[in-house]
Amino acid sequence: MIEGKNGGGTLPPPKVLILGVGNILLRDDGFGVRLIQSLEETAFPPNVQILETGTVSHQLIPEFRSIDYLIVIDVVEAGDAPGSIFRFSPDDMNFRSEQKLSLHQISLTDVLQMAALTGAKPKTVIIAVQPKNILLGLELSDEVTMAMPKVKELVFDELKKIKALENYSQITAEP
Numbered sequence: 617m618i619e620g621k622n623g624g625g626t627l628p629p630p631k632v633l634i635l636g637v638g639n640i641l642l643r644d645d646g647f648g649v650r651l652i653q654s655l656e657e658t659a660f661p662p663n664v665q666i667l668e669t670g671t672v673s674h675q676l677i678p679e680f681r682s683i684d685y686l687i688v689i690d691v692v693e694a695g696d697a698p699g700s701i702f703r704f705s706p707d708d709m710n711f712r713s714e715q716k717l718s719l720h721q722i723s724l725t726d727v728l729q730m731a732a733l734t735g736a737k738p739k740t741v742i743i744a745v746q747p748k749n750i751l752l753g754l755e756l757s758d759e760v761t762m763a764m765p766k767v768k769e770l771v772f773d774e775l776k777k778i779k780a781l782e783n784y785s786q787i788t789a790e791p
Contacts, residue, residue: 629663630684632780633738634771635676636668637690637724644698644747644760648689651767664780672724680728680736685778687771688724688740691747691760698748699759701766706740739778743770 636652639645652668660666669676680686692702706728724742731737745767748757775781 629661629782630778630780631682632664632685632687632775632778633679633683634664634666634687634689636666637670637672637688639670640754641752643749643751643753643755644745644757645691645750646754647691647745647747647756647760647764650756651689651764651771654764655768655771661781664775672727674727674730676727677731677734677736680731680738681734683738685780686738686740687774688742688744689767689771690724690742690744691750692742692744694744694746696746697759698746698757699763700746701763701770702742702744702746703770704742704744706742741774743767743774 634652634655636648636650638648638650640649649668649670652666655666658666667679694700694702696702706725728737728740745760745763748759772781
């Protein structure tokens with residue numbers, strides 16, 4: 617429990633969803649999914665859940681209504697060295713929205729905007745890695761694989777910063 621402002625009791629810890637996105641068939645694009653898979657043996661407190669999803673879908677919007685924070689793990693093409701790590705918020709993304717032909721063409725930004733329209737607007741952080749190879753294949757590149765421990769550390773830092781792990785000492789897997 618977290619002490620409330622003005623000493624008025626305790627607040628429950630925030631509800632957090634750690635969401636790994638990407639296509640595991642396109643090598644480094646599967647980084648977010650692979651990171652979530654590596655966290656599956658971690659005993660998180662009940663207020664923290666992990667979820668791997670191939671693509672971001674409007675079907676996640678109901679999930680966003682029940683959380684306070686969203687941590688997205690993905691790759692981003694930033695023109696940097698493979699394995700470079702970025703932390704940003706959706707507000708930092710200045711992408712123009714292009715005409716979509718179907719709901720299968722929506723992006724993370726689109727889903728977050730749709731969620732906000734329905735009143736679901738969790739505070740969101742995106743931790744992303746610069747891919748090296750997004751061609752057909754199952755293996756992550758060495759550069760992206762080497763970024764995984766640092767990204768896990770950033771996820772745990774984020775959980776600590778928002779006090780989602782407050783008074784919880786049962787994390788059983790190493791970040």
